[in-house]
Amino acid sequence: MTLELxxxxxxxxxxxxxxxxxxxxxxxxxxxxxxxxxWLITMVIAYFFYGMDFRGLVLANSKxxxxxxYVVLIIWSALFLYxxxxxxxxxxxxxxxxxxxxxxKTMLVLLLAWCFTSLLQGLxxxxxxxxxxxxxxxxxxxxxxxxxxxxxxxxxxxISFGSMGSSYNAIQLVTGIPGEKIAPQMALLFAICVFAxxxxxxxxxxxKAGLKKRxxxxxxxxxxxxGTMWLMCIIGVAQVAxxxxxxVGCAVIALWxxxxxxxxxxxxxxxxxxxxxxxxxxxxxxxxxxxxxVTLLMQIKPIxxxxxxxxxxxxxxxxxxxxxxxxxxxxxxxxxSWFIHPAAILFFAAIVGGILYIRKLGVSKTIFRxxxxxxxxxxxxxxxxIFTLVMMALIMGDSGMTIMIAKGAASTLGSFYPFVSxxxxxxxxxxxxxxxxxxxxxxxxxxxxxxxxxxSGTLLAAAQSVGGSLGVSIAPTTVMMNTANxxxxxxxxxxxxxxxxxxxxxxxxxxxxxxxxx
Amino acid sequence: MKQHxxxxxxxxxxxSLIILIVNFVFAYLGGTLDNSIFIxxxxxxxxxxxxxxxxxxR
Numbered sequence: 001m002t003l004e005l006x007x008x009x010x011x012x013x014x015x016x017x018x019x020x021x022x023x024x025x026x027x028x029x030x031x032x033x034x035x036x037x038x039w040l041i042t043m044v045i046a047y048f049f050y051g052m053d054f055r056g057l058v059l060a061n062s063k064x065x066x067x068x069x070y071v072v073l074i075i076w077s078a079l080f081l082y083x084x085x086x087x088x089x090x091x092x093x094x095x096x097x098x099x100x101x102x103x104x105k106t107m108l109v110l111l112l113a114w115c116f117t118s119l120l121q122g123l124x125x126x127x128x129x130x131x132x133x134x135x136x137x138x139x140x141x142x143x144x145x146x147x148x149x150x151x152x153x154x155x156x157x158x159i160s161f162g163s164m165g166s167s168y169n170a171i172q173l174v175t176g177i178p179g180e181k182i183a184p185q186m187a188l189l190f191a192i193c194v195f196a197x198x199x200x201x202x203x204x205x206x207x208k209a210g211l212k213k214r215x216x217x218x219x220x221x222x223x224x225x226x227g228t229m230w231l232m233c234i235i236g237v238a239q240v241a242x243x244x245x246x247x248v249g250c251a252v253i254a255l256w257x258x259x260x261x262x263x264x265x266x267x268x269x270x271x272x273x274x275x276x277x278x279x280x281x282x283x284x285x286x287x288x289x290x291x292x293x294v295t296l297l298m299q300i301k302p303i304x305x306x307x308x309x310x311x312x313x314x315x316x317x318x319x320x321x322x323x324x325x326x327x328x329x330x331x332x333x334x335x336x337s338w339f340i341h342p343a344a345i346l347f348f349a350a351i352v353g354g355i356l357y358i359r360k361l362g363v364s365k366t367i368f369r370x371x372x373x374x375x376x377x378x379x380x381x382x383x384x385x386i387f388t389l390v391m392m393a394l395i396m397g398d399s400g401m402t403i404m405i406a407k408g409a410a411s412t413l414g415s416f417y418p419f420v421s422x423x424x425x426x427x428x429x430x431x432x433x434x435x436x437x438x439x440x441x442x443x444x445x446x447x448x449x450x451x452x453x454x455x456s457g458t459l460l461a462a463a464q465s466v467g468g469s470l471g472v473s474i475a476p477t478t479v480m481m482n483t484a485n486x487x488x489x490x491x492x493x494x495x496x497x498x499x500x501x502x503x504x505x506x507x508x509x510x511x512x513x514x515x516x517x518x
Numbered sequence: 519m520k521q522h523x524x525x526x527x528x529x530x531x532x533x534s535l536i537i538l539i540v541n542f543v544f545a546y547l548g549g550t551l552d553n554s555i556f557i558x559x560x561x562x563x564x565x566x567x568x569x570x571x572x573x574x575x576r
Contacts (some may be wrong), residue, residue: 029575032531036571043564058560059549065542314546380531384571387538 003050003323003400005407012049013404016042016392017441024476031433032381035388042392046399051322059319060398064391066314066334067173071390071436072383073336073343074166079378081287081350082120082128083371088354088363090284095136097281102257105140106214109205110221112136113150114198115249118158122243123288123346129155130482144486146204148495152473152482153502154201157193158242159435159469160186161229164291164342165239167435171465173334174393174443177458183233185462187241189422191226192509193470198222200502217256225249239342240295243288279361287353294345307339325400386437393440406449417453418518419511421446421460425467426474426507433475438468455518463514470506473499530574537567 003009019041023034046052052060085091095116102108112133120129130151137147160167168186172179198218202210228248232241282289298304313332320326338344354371357363396402413420424446428438446464450457472478479492479499541563548556 032571033575036568039564040568054557054561055549055552058545058557061560061564062542062545062549065538065545069542315550317550377528380528380535384531384534384538387535388571 003325003404005404005411009049009404010408012045013396013401013408015045016396016401017405020392030381031385032388035385035392039388039392039395042395042401046395046401050325050399050401052395052399053322056319056321056327056398057395059316060395061391062314063316063330063333063398064394065387067170067394067440068383068387068390070173070334070336070341071166071170071440072379072386073341074164074169074346075382075386076375076379077343077346077350078123078163078166079128080371080375081123081291081346081353083374084350084354084357084367085284085287086132087367087370087374088279088357088361090279090287090357091132093279093281093284095132097284101254102260104257104260105142106202106206106210107217107253107257107260108140109137109142109150110154110198110201110214110217111250111253113147113154114201115154115221115225115246115253117151117155118162118242118246119250121155121158121162122240122246123162123164123291130478134482134486138486142205144483144488145491145495148479148482148486148488149499150201150204152479152495152499153197153204155197156470156473156503156506157190157197157225158246159472160190160439160465161232161238161241162243163436164295164346165241166342167439167465167468168238169342170436171439171443171461174397174440175447175457175461177447177461179238180236182458182462182465183236183238183241184230185459186238186465187226187230187233189462189466189510189513190229190469191222192513193466193506194225194229195219195222196506196509197502200506204502217253220256221249221252224252235299237295237299240292243292283356283361286356287349290349290352291345294348295342298340298345304340308337310339311335311337319398321399323400325398325403327398382434386434389437390440393444397444402445403448406445406452409445410449410452414453416515417449418455418460418463419508419515421449421463421514422467422470422507422510423504425464425469426471426503428464429468429471429475433478435465435468435472438471439465442468459514459518463510466510467507470503470510473503527574530570534567534570534574537563537570541567 016038020034020038023029023037043057117129117133120132134147134151138144199211202214202218225245225248228245229241232238232244313335316330316333318327318329354368358365410417424442425438428442429435443461443464446460447457450460474496479495483492483495541560544556544560544563548560
């Protein structure tokens with residue numbers, strides 16, 4: 001690259017990030033407007049200052065749309081599945097069964113805010129986990145503020161591998177690191193977050209006294225969750241790592257409740273009345289069982305090899321800017337496999353699950369219409385925001401702006417950079433309200449910075465995704481959505497302020513680990 | 519009134535999303551074929567999308 005590294009060029013490169021920050025935090029625009037405006041600013045800077053011609057711009061936009069399409073499809077199908085389960089009242093059965101396990105409230109808080117939210121994150125994400133679990137906690141007598149706080153902190157370990165791995169896929173797509181390489185590193189860093197968030201949930205709910213009392217419970221559950229997550233990543237099914245490890249976490253806490261009951265410490269709580277009469281827990285959870293089953297089935301080598309041949313993926317020619325920044329050609333960029341892509345599996349589970357709910361359990365036939373309607377309402381603004389932000393990130397990458405930011409950060413922070421890398425992930429999620437968007441925005445930057453300073457780019461990309469996951473606990477739109485949901489609209493700044501210390505602590509713990517490994 | 523502005527916002531965002539998807543085709547063809555007409559259409563559609571999204575403010 002012929003563009004020299006100096007303060008002027010570096011400030012121009014970082015201008016889109018600053019524009020996004022100002023429009024979101026100072027001007028308080030919504031992510032859709034902030035994304036669109038920043039996308040425009042990025043195109044202007046790329047064209048006038050970074051030598052990108054019109055062809056390069058439209059190609060970068062097209063690549064951005066390819067990546068965005070991959071992510072958006074997951075979000076739409078995940079929310080459609082959730083809405084099918086919600087419309088059929090199956091979610092109430094799942095929630096009430098779980099909350100009826102024990103009368104020990106701390107165990108329930110851990111079960112629901114730490115594990116069940118993560119289970120939902122594994123399936124739907126998109127603000128759904130807190131929206132579902134926080135009202136259940138309020139119904140149990142916990143204050144709305146605390147309910148939102150514990151849920152946000154509690155499930156912040158499960159975001160990257162959640163929503164069938166949309167954020168995990170995004171980091172792979174922007175950096176080009178294969179899943180089998182980055183997933184185990186992410187799992188190792190997430191282990192720290194699992195332990196930390198478990199203790200934090202107990203601390204927020206029960207204070208210091210609770211920490212001593214629940215130490216064994218949190219440690220054993222954390223080991224089970226982290227171990228399962230790592231195993232899922234090793235066997236190549238990272239897209240269900242959050243889901244399966246959250247299920248294991250729920251099971252371990254359930255075992256602890258049984259153990260406590262045997263000791264006479266706890267009594268089984270009255271299970272609230274089910275809203276759908278004949279529906280059992282397993283029937284209610286059937287679509288989710290289908291998701292897990294089909295995902296695992298698709299990972300069997302002969303099946304995977306066959307279905308992988310059917311995909312949609314565009315090829316892109318190489319481009320070079322007027323300043324000589326070369327972007328290599330891409331073959332089958334952001335490939336969407338018809339049968340392996342998470343959206344296909346989620347959509348299949350939603351359709352089959354919905355039909356079974358209607359046929360076998362007498363659920364109203366309108367669930368499909370209602371679910372589709374609710375999905376469109378929620379997904380349109382998010383999809384628009386994702387499209388604009390991803391295009392912005394791709395223009396930054398293809399024009400050489402990202403590498404300029406990386407070079408500047410590397411030359412300023414040097415060997416201290418690995419510690420800072422998870423904080424950049426947190427910042428990305430705080431700005432864009434999404435782990436996926438954060439990964440798209442900063443994933444390549446982190447990877448290239450790592451390579452520049454002689455640290456594993458994969459490790460820094462993993463730290464980016466983990467930091468991005470932690471940032472969800474303070475993401476303004478998610479917080480606002482949930483405070484409004486519980487009728488405490490206006491308390492969002494309090495939630496963000498209180499959660500900030502836990503989020504930064506977790507990011508610091510991950511930062512220290514990354515720094516030590518690097 | 520509030521419902522009306524919400525509907526208007528949703529409508530504008532839906533149109534924006536549709537234009538984005540249509541633009542995907544123009545951007546890809548324009549870039550890969552190096553066709554100036556497609557490139558121009560794509561850039562115009564980008565501007566239209568940005569204006570529509572900015573108009574969709576709450």
